Amino acid sequence: EAGVTQFPSHSVIEKGQTVTLRCDPISGHDNLYWYRRVMGKEIKFLLHFVKESKQDESGMPNNRFLAERTGGTYSTLKVQPAELEDSGVYFCASSLFTGLSGNTIYFGEGSWLTVV
Amino acid sequence: SQKIEQNSEALNIQEGKTATLTCNYTNYSPAYLQWYRQDPGRGPVFLLLIRENEKEKRKERLKVTFDTTLKQSLFHITASQPADSATYLCAGPGGGGADGLTFGKGTHLIIQP
Numbered sequence: 001e002a003g004v005t006q007f008p009s010h011s012v013i014e015k016g017q018t019v020t021l022r023c024d025p026i027s028g029h030d031n032l033y034w035y036r037r038v039m040g041k042e043i044k045f046l047l048h049f050v051k052e053s054k055q056d057e058s059g060m061p062n063n064r065f066l067a068e069r070t071g072g073t074y075s076t077l078k079v080q081p082a083e084l085e086d087s088g089v090y091f092c093a094s095s096l097f098t099g100l101s102g103n104t105i106y107f108g109e110g111s112w113l114t115v116v
Numbered sequence: 117s118q119k120i121e122q123n124s125e126a127l128n129i130q131e132g133k134t135a136t137l138t139c140n141y142t143n144y145s146p147a148y149l150q151w152y153r154q155d156p157g158r159g160p161v162f163l164l165l166i167r168e169n170e171k172e173k174r175k176e177r178l179k180v181t182f183d184t185t186l187k188q189s190l191f192h193i194t195a196s197q198p199a200d201s202a203t204y205l206c207a208g209p210g211g212g213g214a215d216g217l218t219f220g221k222g223t224h225l226i227i228q229p
Contacts, residue, residue, distance in 0.1 A: 004159075031215065033216070035217075042120075042218075042219045043205070043207075043217075043219040044219070045211030045212040045216035045217060046212075048212070048215055055213055055214070055215075056213025056214070056215075058212045059212045091160070093159075095215075103165075103215075104162050104165070105150075105162060105217070106162065107152075107159035107160045107161070108159050109157075109159045110158075110159050
């Protein structure tokens with residue numbers, strides 16, 4: 001069974017440009033999450049999709065970030081225009097279940113973004 | 117604010133010994149804590165989940181405890197091997213919404229042969 005796949009694995013762009021990151025969750029997983037880790041900091045939650053609906057996007061840094069999940073399958077995270085502080089690793093994760101009692105979440109390998 | 121804290125300094129352990137990693141939480145009472153392993157350049161891999169009403173959980177050479185009095189979880193690897201060298205992350209609820217996780221910075225574990 002394929003895991004969570006992310007593309008691109010690495011991206012270097014100039015400040016002001018646009019980058020779109022893609023995530024393919026594990027087949028059948030309705031729950032899809034985006035997280036980010038910037039240098040020296042802990043991994044932080046960005047948002048959560050249930051199928052195609054945004055369940056929570058309280059972690060999105062600002063309106064330069066736009067996440068979509070059309071059709072409830074893969075998801076994209078667009079940064080436009082990119083700023084230097086957006087550099088970091090963007091992780092996508094998926095899970096079969098949700099719930100306050102905790103569940104197993106599967107992470108992708110991450111998309112490493114460098115803004116220069 | 118809710119916080120998960122781990123000693124982010126590297127922990128060096130001799131092969132064959134038990135490695136013990138600490139996770140402390142502040143300003144909240146998590147219903148569960150999770151432990152992940154992360155290798156360089158890779159994504160976190162889920163290892164264990166322990167709920168607040170569970171004192172201890174085991175999986176092969178791994179053991180996790182949850183002490184609500186000390187507000188702490190301990191993660192043990194017995195009979196440690198060089199292949200266990202990695203960064204270990206502790207996470208709990210409260211990152212955002214119902215399911216968003218809040219992570220500690222992780223502890224880098226080095227098992228020396």
